[in-house]
Amino acid sequence: MSSALFEKIEMPGVKNIIVVASGKGGVGKSTVAANLAVSLTRQGLTTALVDADLYGPSIPMMFGVQNQKPSGIVTDGKEKILPVEKFGVKLLSIGFYMPAGQSLIWRGPMASNGLTQLFRDTEWGEIDYMIVDFPPGTGDIQLTTIQKLNLTGAIIVTTPQEIALSDARKAAAMFTKPDLNVPILGVVENMSWFTPVSHPDEKYFIFGKGGGEKLAREFNTPLLGQIPLVLEIGDVSDRGTTIYNQPDKEVIKAFDNISNAIYELTEVRL
Numbered sequence: 170m171s172s173a174l175f176e177k178i179e180m181p182g183v184k185n186i187i188v189v190a191s192g193k194g195g196v197g198k199s200t201v202a203a204n205l206a207v208s209l210t211r212q213g214l215t216t217a218l219v220d221a222d223l224y225g226p227s228i229p230m231m232f233g234v235q236n237q238k239p240s241g242i243v244t245d246g247k248e249k250i251l252p253v254e255k256f257g258v259k260l261l262s263i264g265f266y267m268p269a270g271q272s273l274i275w276r277g278p279m280a281s282n283g284l285t286q287l288f289r290d291t292e293w294g295e296i297d298y299m300i301v302d303f304p305p306g307t308g309d310i311q312l313t314t315i316q317k318l319n320l321t322g323a324i325i326v327t328t329p330q331e332i333a334l335s336d337a338r339k340a341a342a343m344f345t346k347p348d349l350n351v352p353i354l355g356v357v358e359n360m361s362w363f364t365p366v367s368h369p370d371e372k373y374f375i376f377g378k379g380g381g382e383k384l385a386r387e388f389n390t391p392l393l394g395q396i397p398l399v400l401e402i403g404d405v406s407d408r409g410t411t412i413y414n415q416p417d418k419e420v421i422k423a424f425d426n427i428s429n430a431i432y433e434l435t436e437v438r439l
């Protein structure tokens with residue numbers, strides 16, 4: 170295939186582009202992407218979050234900005250999109266352009282073009298970390314997007330469950346294909362255990378144990394963190410706010426550890 174087809178999208182002010190991917194839907198990929206972006210921002214880094222999950226964009230809702238529309242600006246005679254900003258994170262999602270309650274019916278090439286346009290036609294400014302919430306799976310849209318972005322690396326999100334793990338393995342293998350060769354920065358295991366309020370010293374491994382570590386070992390990459398199953402995580406997403414606005418300190422620590430690990434792995438590009 171001609172390399173011109175996959176010319177990289179130029180985003181000169183963006184230092185690191187990190188995709189957050191999963192094989193299976195519903196494992197918490199958007200939750201990880203969103204809270205990682207907020208955590209990095211809280212550490213003084215300029216951060217953008219792109220919701221590339223075309224068929225199920227959830228970022229606008231998670232940030233409570235579902236009724237906002239990005240504004241436009243003309244620079245050098247070209248019309249550009251200005252991202253919506255919340256909690257200090259620059260946000261862009263195809264969801265901003267979709268009527269409420271409707272889903273996208275674009276097919277492969279149109280969807281890839283839509284995504285490319287979103288990245289290319291936005292005035293990003295200077296960004297330390299652009300976190301991309303990737304669509305789940307390993308289809309054409311994912312492949313094309315990987316080819317067009319100058320990626321620093323990928324984070325794979327999985328639950329410890331075997332079925333999630335086997336799909337996560339396929340997603341990880343897509344990034345390591347020799348023609349793509351995107352470094353896997355690490356694995357995040359979500360919904361690792363549940364601790365009932367009445368038994369604060371106990372951990373229940375509802376979805377199994379050790380899955381994230383196993384995957385990390387297989388791909389010779391670090392396990393960046395384990396996030397417990399905590400009702401408040403779902404609650405803050407529904408309320409359009411972040412984990413920093415809920416009382417569970419363990420969850421906050423888990424995300425801050427992940428963002429610290431990412432910072433250390435990528436510092437050289439800042």
Ligand SMILES: Nc1ncnc2c1ncn2[C@@H]1O[C@H](COP(=O)(O)OP(=O)(O)OP(=O)(O)O)[C@@H](O)[C@H]1O
Nearest residue numbers: 194195196197198199200360397398399402403406
């Ligand atoms: N650790 C957790 N504890 C409790 N609830 C969680 C946790 N992680 C995610 N959730 C909830 O699980 C649901 C799915 O999470 P999320 O949307 O982040 O998954 P996803 O992998 O991005 O899904 P999709 O691929 O469908 O977009 C959401 O309601 C979210 O609030």
